[in-house]
Structures are given as C-alpha cells and as structure tokens.
Amino acid sequence: MSAASYIRIWLASVVAILGTVAAFNLVIDPYDVSRLLELPRLNAMKPAELGRARLRKPFDLWRRSYDGVALGASQVEHGIDPEYPGLLSRGITLYNAGISEERPFEQALLLRHAAETTRVRFALVALDFLRYVGGGGKPEFMPVDWTRSRAVIDYLKSLVSVTAVRDSIATIGASWDGTPTLQHLPDGLLNIEQYFSAVGQPDYRSQFNGVDATYLNGAYKPMLDRRAELERVGFDHSALANMLRTVDRFNLELHVFITPSHARQAEVIRFLGLEPLFRQWLRELACVVASTDSGRTSVRLWDFSGYNSVTTEPIPQFNSKDRMQWYQDSVHFSRRAGRAIVDTVLGFPPSELAKDQTFGVQVTPANIDDHFERRRIDRERYLAANPEIEAEIAALYQGEPVPSGQSDAFAGPPKPCAATLAMSEIKMH
Amino acid sequence: MLFNSFDFIFLFLPMTLAAFAAAVRLRSSSLAVLVLLVASYVFYGYGDHFAVLLLAGSTAFNYLVGRAIAGTVRRGQGTLGRLLLGIGICGDLVLLAYFKYAGFLVMNLDRLTGAQWPIPVIALPVGISFYTFTQIAFLVDTFRGVAATLRATEYFLFVAYFPHLVAGPIIHHAQTIPQFQRMARDAWDASDVAVGLSILTIGLFKKLVIADSVAPFADVAFTHAAGGPVAMIDGWVGAFAYGFQIYFDFSGYSDMAVGLSLLVGVRLPLNFASPYKATSIVEFWTRWHMSLSQFLRDYLYIPLGGNRKGQARRYVNLMATMLLGGLWHGAGWTFVIWGGLHGLYLVANHLLRTARPVRLPRPPAWMSWLKRIAVFVAVTIAWVFFRADSIATAFAMLGGMSGIHGFGTTDAVTLSWLAACFIVVWALPNTYQIFARFRPTLPVRPEIAGAEPRLLVWRPNVVGAVMTGVVFACCVLTINKFSPFLYFRF
Numbered sequence: 001m002s003a004a005s006y007i008r009i010w011l012a013s014v015v016a017i018l019g020t021v022a023a024f025n026l027v028i029d030p031y032d033v034s035r036l037l038e039l040p041r042l043n044a045m046k047p048a049e050l051g052r053a054r055l056r057k058p059f060d061l062w063r064r065s066y067d068g069v070a071l072g073a074s075q076v077e078h079g080i081d082p083e084y085p086g087l088l089s090r091g092i093t094l095y096n097a098g099i100s101e102e103r104p105f106e107q108a109l110l111l112r113h114a115a116e117t118t119r120v121r122f123a124l125v126a127l128d129f130l131r132y133v134g135g136g137g138k139p140e141f142m143p144v145d146w147t148r149s150r151a152v153i154d155y156l157k158s159l160v161s162v163t164a165v166r167d168s169i170a171t172i173g174a175s176w177d178g179t180p181t182l183q184h185l186p187d188g189l190l191n192i193e194q195y196f197s198a199v200g201q202p203d204y205r206s207q208f209n210g211v212d213a214t215y216l217n218g219a220y221k222p223m224l225d226r227r228a229e230l231e232r233v234g235f236d237h238s239a240l241a242n243m244l245r246t247v248d249r250f251n252l253e254l255h256v257f258i259t260p261s262h263a264r265q266a267e268v269i270r271f272l273g274l275e276p277l278f279r280q281w282l283r284e285l286a287c288v289v290a291s292t293d294s295g296r297t298s299v300r301l302w303d304f305s306g307y308n309s310v311t312t313e314p315i316p317q318f319n320s321k322d323r324m325q326w327y328q329d330s331v332h333f334s335r336r337a338g339r340a341i342v343d344t345v346l347g348f349p350p351s352e353l354a355k356d357q358t359f360g361v362q363v364t365p366a367n368i369d370d371h372f373e374r375r376r377i378d379r380e381r382y383l384a385a386n387p388e389i390e391a392e393i394a395a396l397y398q399g400e401p402v403p404s405g406q407s408d409a410f411a412g413p414p415k416p417c418a419a420t421l422a423m424s425e426i427k428m429h
Numbered sequence: 430m431l432f433n434s435f436d437f438i439f440l441f442l443p444m445t446l447a448a449f450a451a452a453v454r455l456r457s458s459s460l461a462v463l464v465l466l467v468a469s470y471v472f473y474g475y476g477d478h479f480a481v482l483l484l485a486g487s488t489a490f491n492y493l494v495g496r497a498i499a500g501t502v503r504r505g506q507g508t509l510g511r512l513l514l515g516i517g518i519c520g521d522l523v524l525l526a527y528f529k530y531a532g533f534l535v536m537n538l539d540r541l542t543g544a545q546w547p548i549p550v551i552a553l554p555v556g557i558s559f560y561t562f563t564q565i566a567f568l569v570d571t572f573r574g575v576a577a578t579l580r581a582t583e584y585f586l587f588v589a590y591f592p593h594l595v596a597g598p599i600i601h602h603a604q605t606i607p608q609f610q611r612m613a614r615d616a617w618d619a620s621d622v623a624v625g626l627s628i629l630t631i632g633l634f635k636k637l638v639i640a641d642s643v644a645p646f647a648d649v650a651f652t653h654a655a656g657g658p659v660a661m662i663d664g665w666v667g668a669f670a671y672g673f674q675i676y677f678d679f680s681g682y683s684d685m686a687v688g689l690s691l692l693v694g695v696r697l698p699l700n701f702a703s704p705y706k707a708t709s710i711v712e713f714w715t716r717w718h719m720s721l722s723q724f725l726r727d728y729l730y731i732p733l734g735g736n737r738k739g740q741a742r743r744y745v746n747l748m749a750t751m752l753l754g755g756l757w758h759g760a761g762w763t764f765v766i767w768g769g770l771h772g773l774y775l776v777a778n779h780l781l782r783t784a785r786p787v788r789l790p791r792p793p794a795w796m797s798w799l800k801r802i803a804v805f806v807a808v809t810i811a812w813v814f815f816r817a818d819s820i821a822t823a824f825a826m827l828g829g830m831s832g833i834h835g836f837g838t839t840d841a842v843t844l845s846w847l848a849a850c851f852i853v854v855w856a857l858p859n860t861y862q863i864f865a866r867f868r869p870t871l872p873v874r875p876e877i878a879g880a881e882p883r884l885l886v887w888r889p890n891v892v893g894a895v896m897t898g899v900v901f902a903c904c905v906l907t908i909n910k911f912s913p914f915l916y917f918r919f
Contacts, residue, residue, distance in 0.1 A: 003619035006889040010626055013898025014905075021906060157435050162906040 022159040030167035032184070033059050033155055045174035045181040048167035050190075053077075053099045054106075054142050055158065057188060058151050061114045066095040069114040071107040072126030074100040074190075075259045075331060079338035080124065082187035086339060086348050094124075094342075096188030103131055104239030106142045111243050113148065115250040122253035124345060125243060127285065129258070129269070129278055130215070132235060133223045192328065193335060205318045207329035208264065213396040215268050215331075227277060234415070235281055237288045244288075244299065253298045255345040256289060258282065260304035260337060260359070262330040263311045263382055264389060271393050279372060280415075286365050287417035301363045302345055303371065307378035308358035310337055312386075365417050430475040432685045433636055433908055441472060442689075449693055453613045461613040462582050465693065469589040473556070480554040483524075488588045490520055491564040492581060498571045499578050510572055517568040525561045528553055533760035556595035558757055560588050562724055567602050569728055576602055583609050592690040596682050598700035598720035604871055608695045618694055623889055624867045625691030630897045631860050632684030633904040639853070640677035641907075643846050646670035647816065655822045659829030660837025666847065668830060671816045672809045673850040676705065679718070684860050687869055699861055699870040702877050705808070705854040708800035710774040713808060715877060721757075725750050744779070748772040758815070763823060767814040774807055801855070858882040 026034050028043050031052040038044070049056060061069065070080040076098030087094055095118070097110050107125055114120045143150070158164050174181050180198035185191055196202070223230070240256070247254045269278050282303065289301045305311065310333070316322040326337040333341075343350045344360035358378065363371055383389060430437050445468040452461035474481035494517035501510035526534075528551055535548050567587075570576040579587070583606055593600050650667020653659050659667070683701040690697045704717035714722045730750040736743040748769070755768015810827070817823035828834065861870060862879055864887050887893065 001889050001891065001894075003623040003889055006623040006894045007619060007626065009891060009894035010623070010898040010901070013895045014902045017899055017902030018905060021902075153435075157909070160906060161909040162903075163909050165906070 018160050021165060025159045025161075025164040025168050028168035028171050030164060030171045031056050031158065040175065042175050043171050045179055046171050046183050047174050047179075047181045048170060049183045051140070052158075053184060054140065055151070055154060056184070057097050057099060058110065058113055058148070059155070060186070060188060061095060061097065061110070062117050062148070065118045066093045066114070066120055068092065068094045068122040068124065069111065069118075069120045070094060070096045070098060070124040070126070070188075071102065071110055072098045072124075072259065073102045073128050073131050074098065075128065075261075075333060076102075076124075076126045076338075077184075077188075077190045078192050078328060079333045079335055080126075080342065081189055081335040081338050083189070084335075084339045084342055086343060090348075092346075094187070095120075096184075098126070098188065098190075101131065101141075103141060105144060105242075108239045108242035108246070109142055109146050112246045115246050115252060117148070120250075120252065122255065122346075123243075123247075124342070125254060125256045126259045127240075127256055129274075129281060130219055130223065132281065133226060133230065189335075192332075196328075201323065203319060204316045204322075204324055204327070204329070205320070208262070208315050208327075209396060211329045211331055212264055212268055212393065213398075215265065216272065216393070216397045217399060220269075220272055220274065223274065223277070224272065227274070230277060231280065235284055237284065240285070240288055247299060251298075255300050255302060256285070257302040257341065257345060257360075258305045259331070260308070260311050260326075260333050260341070262313070262315075262327055263307045263379075264315075264330050264393065266306055266311070266379070267389055267393050271390075271397065282363065283365075283368055283415075286363050286368050290365050291417065300345070302341075302360050303363050304341060304344075304360050306358075306375045307382040308360075310340065310359050312382050430472050432682070432689070433633060433904075435905075435908060436475070437472075438905060438908075441468070441475075442692075444468075446692060450617065453617045456613055458610060458613045459582070461693075462586050462609055465591070465609075465612075466582055466586040466589065469586065469591040469594060472591040473589060473594055477554070483528075483554050483557070484560065484589060485585075487521070487524060487560065487564065488585050491517060491568060491588075492579075492584045494520070495568055495571045495576070495584070496578065498568060499576070502572065502574050514568055514572045518565055521561045521565050521568075525557060527551070528557055530756075530760045559597050559599055560594065562599050562721075562728075562757075563588060566599070566724060566728055570602065577606070579606060590690075590695075592686040592695075593697060596679075596686075597718070598683065598686065598698050599724050600697060600720070604698060605695070612694060620867065620889070621691045621694050624864055624869055624887070625688045626901075627688070627887060627893070627897045628684050628691065628860055628864060628869055629688030630901040630904070631863075632681045632686075632688055634900055635677040635681030635684065637681075637904045637907045639850065640674050640681060643670045643677070643850060644674045646843050646846070647674050651816055651818070651822060651826065654825040654829060655818060657825075658834035659826060660835045661830060661832040662837035662839050664826050664829035664837075666839050666843055668809050668813050668826065669847055669850075670843075672705075672805075672812050673847070673854070675812065675815075676854060677850070680860075687860075691869055696869065696871050699873045699877070701859075702861060702873070703854065703859045703879075705805055706801060707804050708797050710771065710778045710804060710807065713804055714771075714775070719877075721754070725754050729753065740779075740783070744776045747775050747779075751775065762820055763814045763817055766820065766823070767811050770811040770814065774811070858885055863887050 027037055029035060029037075030043075030046055030048045032046050032049045033056050070076050070082075072080070076096060077100060078098075080094075080096050080098065082094040082096050084094075095114070097114065099106070102110075104127070111123055111125070114123070173179075180195055182195050183191060243254065246252065269275055286301055289299050310326045313324055313326045315327075316324065324334070326334050328334060340350070340359065342348070358374075361367075361371055361374075430441060432438075445464070448464045448468070449461060452464050470481055470485075473484060494513055498510050498513045498517070501507070501513060531549050531551055535546050538544065539546055539548070567576055567584075579602070586609055587600070587602055587606055588594075590600070590605070647667050647670040650659060650663050650670070653663065654667070680701045686700070687697050698720055700718060700720050702716040702719065704713050707713035707716055730746055733746040733749060734742055735746060749772075751768045751772030752765055753768070755764045755766070755771070758764045758767070810830075813826045813830075814820075814823045817826060858879075861873065862882055863885055865878060865881050866886070
C-alpha cells in the first residue's frame with residue numbers, strides 16, 4: 001500500500017468518525033441549541049441542558065427577536081416568566097436569560113449580545129448582593145472576552161466531544177422513559193414549577209432552612225473575607241457601568257432591581273453583620289445609576305428586598321400541605337412574584353398584587369435614607385409579628401459566634417455619590 | 430497553543446501544512462523555512478504576546494553574540510571570544526533566572542534574613558528553559574568552532590521550531606539546521622507524513638487517554654497528603670499514578686513532537702525510550718529526557734571535569750549536575766531534593782559497579798526484572814518530591830507509603846488502570862521500536878533502540894490506517910478541557 005493511500009484512508013477515517021459523532025449530537029441536541037429535529041421519544045427531555053445554559057442561551061437570543069431580556073442569577077431563571085399574559089397581551093416578547101450563578105460581568109456580556117443581535121428595547125437586570133462580589137473563575141462561567149464567534153466555536157467543539165455523546169445518550173434515555181427533567185423552556189424560563197408538579201413539591205420549611213443554612217455557613221464567606229476592603233474602597237461597579245454604556249449606545253430602557261429574597265434572607269445578612277455593607281452597596285448602586293441618568297429617565301433602580309407584603313410571606317411548618325404564593329425557597333421567588341415585579345417595573349396596572357407601596361421601591365440618592373428608615377420600621381413590625389425568626393436563624397448558624405446587636409445606622413457617615421463615582425472610575429479603568 | 434487542542438489540530442496544523450506544501454511545490458527551502466518560522470511564532474504567541482517578544486529578543490541576542498563569537502574564532506581572538514561567550518551565557522542565565530528563579534530567590538532570602546521583601550510574581554514564559562539551553566549549547570559550540578555560521582531565518586527557526594519549542598527535545602544545531610537547509614529541495618515524502626500522522630496519533634492517545642486518566646488518582650493522593658495522613662495503599666497508588674502520568678504525558682508529548690516534525694520531513698532526536706525498562710539508574714537517564722541528559726553531560730558534567738579527575742570528584746560532579754538538573758525543572762526545594770536523590774542514586778549505582786567488578790556473562794532474566802523493579806521503585810519515590818507542592822507534603826506521602834498510617838484500600842478501576850500502565854511500560858515496545866524501520870528520529874544508539882519487535886511493527890496497510898484514524902478521532906473527542914503537558918511548566 002502506498003503512503004499516499006494510507007494518508008487518504010487515515011483522513012477518511014478521522015472525518016467519518018468525527019462527522020458521525022457531530023451529526024448524532026446535532027440531531028439529538030442535548031444542550032437544546034440546534035433544535036434541528038424534535039423527536040418526542042428521543043430528545044424531548046434534555047437533562048444535560050441545565051448545566052450548559054451559558055452555551056445555549058446566547059443562541060436563543062440570536063435565533064429570534066425579542067423586545068426585552070431578563071438577566072440575573074437563578075432567581076430570574078426561576079421566576080421571570082416570559083409567558084406572563086400581562087406581557088403577551090401587550091404584544092411584548094421577553095427572553096429570560098437568567099442563568100444559575102450569573103455574575104454581573106456575564107450580565108453585561110449578554111446584554112450587549114442581546115442589544116446587538118435581537119434589538120431589544122428594554123432589559124430587566126436583577127442584581128444580587130451575594131453575586132455582586134466575586135467575578136469569574138469557575139470554568140463554567142462565560143469567559144470575560146466572550147464573543148459570538150467564540151460561542152459558535154465552542155458549540156462546534158461541543159458537537160465533537162465524548163461528553164456530548166454521553167449527554168445525547170442520557171437525553172435519549174430520559175426521553176424514552178419520560179423522566180421528568182429540569183430544563184429551560186424555549187423562552188429561557190426554567191421549568192421548575194412544572195418539574196415540581198411532576199415530582200412533588202419539596203417541603204417549604206426544609207427548603208428555606210437548607211438555603212438559609214447554606215448562605216449563613218458558606219455562601220457569604222468571600223464577602224465576609226473582603227468586608228473591610230469593600231467598606232474602605234467600595235464595590236466594583238465596572239460590569240454595571242458596561243451595561244449602562246450598552247444602554248446608552250443602543251438607547252435601551254434598563255430596570256435594575258434587587259431581587260425580593262424572603263425577609264429571612266435579610267435577617268441572614270443582618271445576622272452575619274453585613275447589613276451596613278448591604279446599605280453601602282445599595283447606596284453606591286443608586287449613585288452609579290443616577291450618575292448615568294442625566295438628561296434621560298431610561299435607567300431605574302428598584303429594590304424589592306426587605307420586609308414587604310411579598311417578602312414577609314409566612315413559611316408553612318414542616319410537612320404542611322400549604323403552598324406558598326410567592327416563594328420556592330428563601331431566595332427563589334415564584335413566577336407569580338416575577339409577574340408582580342414585571343408589573344411594577346414596566347408600569348403595568350398591578351394584576352398579581354394589589355397596589356402595594358412597599359413592594360418595589362424605586363431608589364435614588366435622594367430617597368435612599370427614607371427608604372432605609374422605612375425598611376427599619378418594616379423590620380420592627382415583622383419581628384414583632386414573628387419573634388421566633390432571629391432564633392431560627394441563629395440555630396442554623398454553625399460558625400464562630402458573631403457579635404449581636406448591630407446598629408441600623410451605617411457605621412460611618414455615608415460616602416457622598418461623588419466619592420463613590422470617583423472610586424468606581426478608578427476601578428473601571 | 431497546545432498540541433491537544435482544537436485550534437492546533439483543526440486550524441494551525443492544516444494551515445501550516447498547506448503553506449509548507451506550497452513552499453515545497455516551489456522547491457524553495459528559504460520559503461519553507463520562512464513558513465515554519467512564521468508558524469512557530471504564531472504557535473508560540475497564541476494568547477501570550479509578551480512571551481513572543483521575549484523569545485524574539487532572546488533569539489536575536491544569541492544570534493548576534495554567536496556571530497560575533499564566530500568572528501573572533503575566525504580571527505583567532507580567543508580571549509575576546511571567551512569574553513563574548515561569557516556575556517552570552519550570562520545574558521541567557523540572567524533572563525532565565527529572572528523569569529524562573531527571582532521569586533524563589535527572594536522568598537529564601539526573606540526566610541534567611543527575616544527581611545520582608547515582596548516576593549515578585551512573574552509569569553514563567555512557556556519553554557524558556559528549553560530555548561535557553563538550546564541557545565547556550567549553540568554559543569558554546571560556536572566558540573569551540575564546531576557550529577556553522579547561519580542565516581538569521583535558519584537560526585530563528587532552529588530556536589522556535591514549534592514541534593520542540595515548548596517542551597523539548599532540546600535540539601542540537603548540528604543535527605537540525607542541515608535538515609532545514611535541505612527542506613523542500615526534494616519532493617515531500619508521503620511515507621514521512623504517514624509515519625508522522627501515526628506517531629502523532631500514538632502521542633495523542635498517551636496524553637489524552639492514559640496520562641489524563643491516571644492523573645486524578647495522583648491528584649487525590651497528593652491532595653490528601655497535603656491535608657493529613659495517607660494510608661499505605663493510597664500513598665503507593667498516588668505515587669505510581671503520578672509516575673505513570675508524567676511518563677505518558679512526556680512520552681506522549683515527545684511522540685507528538687517527533688510525529689509533527691516528520692510531517693515536514695524533519696527528524697528530531699529521540700527523547701524518550703522506555704525509561705521504566707531501565708535496569709539501572711544510569712540506564713534510566715539514558716532513556717528519560719535524553720536530550721536534557723545529553724545537554725547536562727556535554728555542557729555541565731564534562732566541563733566540571735566529568736570522571737577525569739578521580740572517583741571522588743566524579744561523584745561531586747554528578748551530584749552538582751543532578752542538583753542543577755533538578756533546579757532546572759522548577760524553582761523549588763522539592764525539585765532540588767528530587768535532583769539530589771537522583772544524584773545519590775547515580776553515585777550509588779557507580780559505587781555498586783565499582784564494588785562488583787565481576788559481571789555475569791548472561792545475567793538471568795529474574796535478576797533483570799529485580800533490577801528493573803528496584804529502579805522503578807527508586808524513581809517513584811523520587812517522583813513524590815517532584816510532584817508534591819511542598820516538602821511537608823512529600824514527607825507526608827512517604828510516611829503514608831511506609832505504612833505508619835495504616836494499610837488502606839483501593840478500587841478495581843484504579844488497579845486496572847495501574848495494571849494497564851505497567852503492561853504498557855514493561856511489556857510493549859516503544860514508539861520508536863514500532864516505527865524503527867522507517868527511521869522516525871535521528872539515529873539512535875543500538876543499545877537504546879533495542880531490537881525490532883516481532884509483533885506490533887507498523888506497516889502502511891488499510892487496517893492500520895483505519896485503526897490509527899479511528900484512534901485519532903476518538904482522542905479528538907476527548908479534547909474538551911484544558912490539559913497542558915506537565916513539561917510545559919519547566
């Protein structure tokens with residue numbers, strides 16, 4: 001056999017194997033990207049899709065045009081419902097680009113991508129106190145230099161990988177058996193409520209305790225480690241600044257909102273001594289948003305957290321059959337709460353919640369002190385009605401004893417906006 | 430850029446080969462050299478532009494110093510030549526010292542003096558140890574009058590040639606540059622390409638399938654050792670797993686370098702020849718990282734006096750060479766101890782030979798196996814220092830391996846992998862032997878090359894082409910994570 005024939009056969013073998021594998025993965029589509037064929041018994045259930053949302057969601061934004069995009073971590077992924085009739089009846093299309101643990105720099109990348117590809121008019125950006133600190137680093141995060149061409153290359157690479165073959169086989173298995181699977185719907189919402197309908201709603205009290213214990217005993221550690229530094233030099237707002245630049249460039253409406261975690265989460269923050277830092281963060285956000293809002297009113301900051309009619313919803317006792325209206329657990333709000341958020345920020349007449357002055361407050365540097373004062377009064381009222389909360393939080397905590405009785409007042413005089421912005425400018429460059 | 434990456438396999442390599450083919454068609458060696466030079470810089474600079482500037486600067490410096498030395502040799506100005514050689518070597522070593530050893534030096538000065546100088550965090554440019562040694566050898570040989578005067582493009586390609594640049598082999602100008610000069614004068618040899626593709630496939634398989642599969646067993650053991658006691662079985666499993674990881678990682682890289690170079694018709698020196706089959710430590714070092722061993726012998730051990738100044742001095746020279754060899758691998762005391770251990774092994778090996786002057790004409794097979802196992806265990810113990818992130822971790826591993834923390838257990842999967850590795854390294858022929866009749870590397874000494882195996886001899890046939898093609902494709906399917914070669918960090 002000649003060497004030339006050997007090379008030809010070698011090449012043909014390589015191409016045949018890689019081509020076959022790519023075609024198989026393209027058709028089965030375990031990450032819900034190609035959507036070439038929908039075969040109910042073969043690829044309706046895609047268990048691997050959940051972990052590859054960062055690969056899939058940019059393609060969704062590419063695929064069709066949306067009026068708006070919702071960005072945020074798992075709270076948005078679970079709770080902002082693009083199928084909300086309030087949106088559909090107005091002919092507004094929304095894509096839920098929420099991704100578990102989505103970081104602000106990823107939000108900035110996705111917002112720019114959405115603005116460039118689908119011509120969105122508005123964006124709902126959920127900011128999360130916990131996720132605001134700590135950038136990338138995990139291999140599953142989007143790279144900071146993410147581009148659309150890179151996304152395409154990453155997808156092509158995923159097609160010729162043994163991991164995708166395994167995931168395709170798992171897809172076929174789950175689809176064949178009809179196994180209920182957590183995965184994103186075509187508009188980006190996670191099907192968690194349908195999933196719980198199929199497998200059974202977990203016990204609320206256990207869910208709340210589990211999440212609160214995680215946040216108390218580990219999740220806030222990076223922030224606790226950096227508390228002194230954050231108090232001294234402030235937060236890094238470069239990702240938010242990037243989003244604001246995109247807003248300016250594409251003339252978008254931007255609604256930044258603090259997610260309505262349950263009041264118990266506010267107590268977790270307070271228990272860990274992070275309440276002053278939370279206030280500093282909110283104050284800085286108000287300054288950054290206000291600073292870029294000169295001459296227009298298209299950027300707003302909303303605070304849904306604290307002690308309002310939604311966040312103070314009573315938690316059923318263990319093994320209770322009662323269902324919560326607004327929550328899945330202490331940080332993940334329900335689709336119903338998501339609808340109330342959409343109503344509030346987009347200025348729709350409230351359909352999910354009677355007009356409630358305490359749920360969703362637009363925050364500016366001018367009203368932030370009043371906002372904090374009202375939050376303090378609301379908390380007192382909440383604790384008076386639920387005196388057991390503080391003890392419950394303390395019982396979940398497993399770390400070193402923390403000093404109790406911290407003041408509601410900020411430790412020092414709040415930094416004026418000019419100082420915050422000057423510091424942000426330094427960090428952004 | 431990694432050999433085991435999509436960018437390399439699907440973009441860089443096809444484009445480079447296409448451009449090289451065009452140069453061959455034009456029968457232009459200069460163009461072929463230029464194509465490979467540009468490709469090598471693209472390969473090296475992918476994602477690290479500063480490193481390219483450093484490489485170019487270092488190469489230009491050595492080229493100019495080399496030319497100046499060659500001039501002094503021609504004019505018989507020995508003193509000036511020696512001065513220039515000193516300047517050249519110092520320049521190279523200062524560069525290497527700054528990028529590789531500055532942090533280590535400051536850290537140790539801090540410890541010794543109690544000072545608190547900030548420890549500089551300097552990113553190590555990939556391959557700097559390799560291209561520095563390559564160029565020092567060139568300067569020394571130019572001074573000795575045994576290196577030819579080169580065109581700039583040839584010299585730059587000699588240093589940056591992408592198959593060897595980042596992890597060796599350390600190539601010698603006398604072996605490589607004549608091949609560059611002949612490139613493209615003859616037709617492109619298809620059998621070189623066929624052999625090159627097959628060796629490349631074997632290298633990919635060793636790295637992606639074997640080395641990356643046993644790596645987690647080692648990682649688990651060394652992570653445990655860093656945090657607490659390790660049981661005996663866990664310790665030995667971790668140590669063996671690392672011994673196999675580095676073996677298949679480096680062997681895989683070396684195969685890929687040889688295969689890639691063959692694709693453009695250039696033969697590299699053999700760098701790896703079944704080192705775990707060695708029956709003595711001396712033999713181990715003639716089979717492991719052969720080009721480094723030769724460099725250390727020719728440019729360090731022999732200039733120190735080698736074995737010409739008595740036995741005691743010989744042992745001192747051996748220890749010095751191996752300690753520096755250890756330090757070459759990394760700026761850390763664990764590497765120094767690793768080098769020192771191998772130095773001691775070599776001294777012990779020579780002492781044993783001296784003490785037992787009578788040799789059996791045909792030692793029985795069991796004795797060879799006993800020696801092979803002893804060498805393997807000694808090398809494995811030394812690897813513990815090489816792999817551990819601190820001396821404390823290394824001693825924790827060794828303590829665990831001694832059994833002071835209990836016996837421990839392991840699972841069938843781990844044992845199967847280790848057993849498979851033992852079979853491959855001890856019972857199967859190496860890549861060179863499989864392809865020996867096609868001379869895939871520069872000539873090899875017969876005692877290293879070994880006999881051609883009766884089975885597993887590569888022949889260009891349909892079954893072989895399909896099998897290697899399928900294996901190559903399967904390897905590509907596993908490239909879904911960043912997995913650099915271990916020797917990239919040296």
